[in-house]
Amino acid sequence: MSLQRIGVIGAGQMGAGIAQVAAQAGIAVVMHDITPELCKRGVDSIARNLDRMVERGRFKPEERDRVIRRVETTTRLEDLAGLGFVIEAVIENEDAKIALLQKLDKICPPETIFASNTSSISITKMGARTSRAGRVIGMHFMNPVPAMKLVEIIRGLATSDATFQQTRSLAEQLGKTTMTAQDFPGFIVNRVLLPMINEAIYTMYEGVGGVTDIDIAMKLGTNQPMGPLELADLIGLDTCLAIMEVMHRVLGDDKYRACPLLKKYVDAGYLGRKSGRGFYVYDEKGTLIPPPR
Structure with a gap:
């Protein structure tokens, strides 16, 4: 099933990159960060990337404008409440990620999937600290997101088959190639890299x-x-x-x-x-x- 709208939490290097590839794929994005300045910085980063694509003849100016318009920003987590899929791309800190997912757990309906862009932290542990362990999954994008083709998908012990299938489908909708890693520190890419x-x-x-x-x-x-x-x-x-x-x-x-x-x-x-x-x-x-x- 194709998604038409997703949430991305974090407007930094990774979050802005994820928002960009989603918007390029025709998906509307609600990108969240804690201040309007950080949100603006994320949108500016996307705009610079798209400007370079226009300069290289890979994008037309009107296409660039359409992509930018698909990215909405907010500083309120409550604005993600109606979304069926939310990707977090905040600081690589276990306590911070768990605290964020617990806040979202109270805001979003039970069917919403929470995907973490973590590079190393246990998906099982993050999921267990929410009321929806079956709908928590790792979705590790490579940096820089617009250029790198791989998405590493990590299932926690409780992650459901439906959550896995929908996550893989979204990654493919974004034009990415996926592989699956077991839930061990560093997963595959960073365990080696x-x-x-x-x-x-x-x-x-x-x-x-x-x-x-x-x-x-x-x-x-x-x-x-x-x-x-x-x-x-x-x-x-x-x-x-x-x-x-x-x-x-x-x-x-x-x-x-x-x-x-x-x-x-x-x-x-x-x-x-x-x-x-x-x-x-x-x-x-x-x-x-x-x-x-």
Whole structure:
């Protein structure tokens, strides 16, 4: 069954990207964030992405305008009450996500599906803290959402077959390819990806190579389109740290221990592209400023 209207909570990098691909697919979106300024920032991000598509001849200006008009913003969770499918894309923090789902649980009708864009947190645990565990599911989009084809779908222990089928159908409606992961920390993508990024940070921390040396080595030596440190900046170093800490805490294996340098960067506010500085430096538009050679 095709959905005509969905909710997206969080107007940041991931939430705005999800709202954009939904609007491009002809779906009306109610995008929520806590302040009008954050909502506007999300819409502005979508507009910039669409402007680039117009410049490249992939979109006509009138198509861009239609997509933008499909995105409605709100700071009131109550405005999501009439929707049948809500995707949360807030900070990667278990307590924050559970608190949000519990608020939504009181607002939305029992049949509404709650999909979490979490990178690592237990879907089973989040679902169990609501009154609708069968209608809670993981829907992990890759970053940047408009460019990446994959959506990782994660079933909690109680997630129903109907919820799984409707979630997969929505992902396909958005033009995405899906795969299913079991509900373990990091799921599949980040279970493999984040330890690699963490090891690249250790390689820098221990003086084996500099930032550009490590990224060039991995791009040209293993045919990756982006080096692990540049990718960490794109994901957000705070998100990388949060995922590593979840895997380390739940799985109890020191191979998932976050590098001290990653913690230091996050403490300093060096979060990557979104803060203008991570392992690289970025301008106000998020464009990488090449380091001197």
